[in-house]
Amino acid sequence: MKKILILGAGTAGTIMANKLRKELPREEWKITIVDQEKVHYYQPGFLFIPFGYYKKADVTKPKQSFIPPGVDIYFRKIEQVIPGENKVRLDNGEVLLYDILIIATGTRVSPEETPGLKGELWHKNIFDFYTIEGAQALANFFKTWEGGDLVIDIADDPIKCPVAPLEFAFYADAFFTERGMRNKVNIFYVTPQSGAFTKPRSSKLLGNMLEDKNIKMVNDFVLSEVDNKRKVITDYSGREVHFDCLVSIPLHIGDPGLNDSGLVDEFGFVRADKYTLQSVDFENIFVIGDASNLPTSKAGSVAHFQSEILLENLICYIEGRPFTAKYDGHSNCYIETGYGKAALIDFNYDTEPLPGFFPFPGIGPFSLLKESRINHYGKLIFRWMYWHILLKGKEMPIDTNMTMAGKKTD
Amino acid sequence: MAQKVYAGVTVDVNEEGYFTNPSQWTREIAAEIAKEEGIDLTEQHYQVIEWLRKRYESGEALSIRSINKSGIVDVKTFYQLFPGAPLKKATKIAGIPKPASCV
Structure with a gap:
């Protein structure tokens, strides 16, 4: 019996477990999935929580319900991945063996890496909304906040869902307008980018929208430290922005369990071929979703498009054929x-x-x-x-590869 | 695709002025791009640039944070060498694509 081991039962890992179980005969392939968390969060919904549009119950379901029969699940932390021996050690000492390893461990925020960010004002005047705890704490704060400088700051790229901070800024404008207190709230959008977004056209459109909504943009600002006493954030060139409420998108890192594996870059993201999704170090290791170092967005849609590509390439790999699917960065x-x-x-x-x-x-x-x-x-x-x-790996009505049909290029 | 002439050599660049073919780069070209950005290159600048080119060739991600691992300069000095948006300026001068960490 051969073994496929999937690390991570988030969006990417869950989709792969479902697709692979349908594709591979049970008498030939054992499929196992590992995750440290029992709750599956619908992360796009986190944006709505600070503004009270969604509650925790709207974005949570048990992970178990999305794992198909015929797939073993372990709710354990990954202690170490040993690629040379095809082994993964869990936090209880148990060792899982694999023939093929799929890494889908995602990314997480790491506020600890920025001096002062997780200081005395953390979850008092400084929040994140990329975790359920942060989003809920911010919802509570907004209930009674009387206004001041609201600073939305992206510490540095890469981050998950690069548009979410913009969405947050737009929502904040609407939210405080509807409450009749927009004139008491100064909204700042502070970003390491030179514009509102990375590419010229979308950057222009989104930049204009920020301006129309009277949201002030501060560009080329890479967060260096946070001063809790004076309530200012500082960048590496010494520029400062004052906040009364800081909504931080902290630095992002990969799963700490991969750190000693030799598979990851300095931020903990798995080095992979950007077209085939295969690890550049070991041919029986593949990566999907936010866990990779691919130069595309860390976003659920990416995990979904990659799942189609990865399934096809895994079958090629199993049958000893050259890879036939190519991910285009969609x-x-x-x-x-x-x-x-x-x-x-x-x-x-x-x-x-x-x-x-x-x-x-x-x-x-x-x-x-x-x-x-x-x-x-x-x-x-x-x-x-x-x-x-x-999540169940069923067909979505969207093409896997991007199409130019319907797009205006001039 | 656009082209530009630096130090008498025609090179391919994208709409933002970043090289699309890093092998066309030379030290003399770097000096001219740097002038456009208002920077006079010193030996320390060149060390940083060469390190960035090496990182790029090995396929590693480039970020402000990674400069601390260069062993050449720390982030603060990096800002002094390439004021404003150091990574964007330095990669342009180094003849490599703009770091695409976000999209």
């Missing part, structure tokens, strides 16, 4: 802009986000790089699709 993100509207972007390694219609050229129903009400409904409906279709 990513697809809704950008909530507040007031019941959203924009949508669709892009890959080579093509920046462009205006147009999605998924059907000329029809939509979703419009690209433009705000619309239906885009917002798309995002709301997506939560249902996530739990019921995406």
Whole structure:
């Protein structure tokens, strides 16, 4: 009996467990999945929690319910991966062996790495919204906050869901406007990027939106430290921004359990071929989702598109054929802009986000790089699709590789 | 794709001025790009640039934080050498693509 071991039962790992169990005969392949957490969080929903639109119960379900019969699950922490011996050691000392290893351990925030960030004001005036605890603490804070400087700061790239901080800024504008206190809240968007986003066209559109909403942008700001006494954040060149409420997107790192594996870069992300998703160090190790060092967004849509590619390439690998699937860097993100509207972007390694219609050229129903009400409904409906279709590895009505159909290039 | 002439050599660049073919780079070209950015290159600048090129060739991610591991300069000095947006400026001068850590 051969063994596939999947590390991580988040979005990417769960999709792979479902797809692989359907594909591979049970009498030939044993599939095992490991995760330290029993709860599956619908992470796109974290954005809604600080503003009271979602509660914890709206974004949580047991992981167990998404793992298909015929897949063994261990709720354990990964202690060490030993690629030379095809072994993974868990925190209780148990050792799991594999023929093929799939790493889907994601990324996590690491506020500890920035001096002062996790200081005395942590979860009092300084929050993150990339964890359930941070999002809930911020929701409580906003209930009674009387206003001041609201600073949304991205410590440095790479971060998960690069549009989420922008969405947060747009939502904050709408939220405080609706509460009749927008004039008491100065919103600052502080980013290591030179614009609102990485690529020229989307950066311009999103930059204009920040300006229209009277959100001040501070660019090329890489967070160096946080002064809790004076309530200022400082960048490496010595620039300072004052905050009364700091919404921090801390530095991101890979799973600490991979640190001694020899498979990861200095941030703990697995070095992999950006087209095949195979580890560059070991041929029987593959990576999917946020855990990789691929130059694309760390986002659920990426994990989903990669799952189709990875499945095909795993079958090639098992049958001893050359890889036939190639990941193009495809990513697809809704950008909530507040007031019941959203924009949508669709892009890959080579093509920046462009205006147009999605998924059907000329029809939509979703419009690209433009705000619309239906885009917002798309995002709301997506939560249902996530739990019921995406995680279970069923087919989604979106192409795996990006298509130029419906996009305007001039 | 655009082209630019530096030190008498025609090189391929993208719309933001970053090299699309890092092998076209020379030290003389670097000095001219640096001038456009208002920087006079010193030997320390060149050491940082060469380190960035090596990192790029080995496929490793580039970030402000990774400079601390260069053994050449720390992040604060990196900012002094390439004021404002050091990683973006330094990679441009080094003739390698803009670090694409986000998208």
